[in-house]
């Protein structure tokens with residue numbers, strides 16, 4: 451994670467990460483004014499206008515400078531609207547100047563604006579289309595009822611056609627006026643340069659050109675959605691051959707922080723690795739080629755899931771696979787895991803959540819920003835600390851989690867994607883019977 455979080459007296463934040471390798475720097479710089487600050491597509495639209503001209507550069511000049519200076523990019527998420535680049539330090543000053551110009555000085559030409567509406571509409575169609583092809587994305591949306599539908603989500607990110615057609619240059623100016631202030635500014639940097647050098651650049655190219663608000667701004671907390679759907683089967687119709695399915699069991703964490711508790715990871719891995727359990731049995735019976743097990747922590751929320759995900763050729767196989775899962779659960783409930791199973795997990799498991807691993811400047815600078823939004827100034831865990839968390843996995847703790855998770859009173863959510871024209875889909879109660887055998 452980061453080496454340093456620095457807050458200027460005017461409220462602006464630098465997240466700084468030093469990397470020894472490469473004489474290069476990556477930045478993500480922007481403001482707290484993402485989707486959740488407007489909910490109507492305006493933040494994302496604003497981002498599109500970054501590249502349509504500034505007070506210093508024409509649109510053509512921006513295109514030229516994206517190859518001559520640095521390949522500047524931009525993105526909008528729930529929290530932020532950002533520009534980003536990764537560049538050799540030889541061109542760092544120029545890149546900072548270019549990034550700051552694009553972020554801060556957009557001109558909002560009415561004709562370019564109306565052309566861009568069409569581009570955003572195209573992007574929205576592609577977003578819906580891509581999401582619908584992913585059974586994992588569809589499942590995610592399904593289990594979080596408050597997430598509403600894919601279409602609602604798309605309207606929120608990209609805007610409805612009606613809204614897009616009414617955006618005026620004035621709307622964009624007002625938006626910038628409200629949100630582009632020092633205490634909403636945040637920059638994440640990964641570099642081999644010293645912090646003081648970076649701080650100087652941030653001041654010179656960004657902060658000196660951003661106004662301090664008269665009253666402190668409101669920074670909204672990261673939005674998280676509870677898994678709030680009751681048990682059910684979610685069918686996503688398409689014309690593909692075969693069926694993709696994901697089955698998850700919801701569990702209440704009751705305030706327990708599973709982020710640093712690897713019991714469920716150990717259980718999930720054993721379902722995938724042990725020769726008498728789920729994965730190998732599904733393969734042995736020839737029911738599916740790709741089948742995985744997984745756990746999701748749902749960020750800070752009190753709910754999480756453990757589940758399986760597979761692709762298979764027929765709808766009947768889904769029942770057979772769930773029955774294999776049910777058999778595995780029976781075995782686990784009876785015998786738990788052995789000390790050898792647990793030791794093997796500790797040896798092999800690579801914690802992807804918090805440990806340091808080789809990753810590019812580009813990935814790291816973005817990751818650090820997300821982690822900061824989620825976990826604040828919390829420090830990364832050391833290898834020693836992670837080992838201590840491992841030590842907490844025992845045969846007894848595993849048994850407790852088996853009882854808690856594989857409990858027939860827990861909600862079970864199933865998403866199946868495929869062609870249901872002549873398919874016999876079971877009810878959620880029937881599927882649950884297969885998973886939780888009596």
Ligand SMILES: [Zn+2]
Nearest residue numbers: 494498570573
């Ligand atoms: Zn876009």
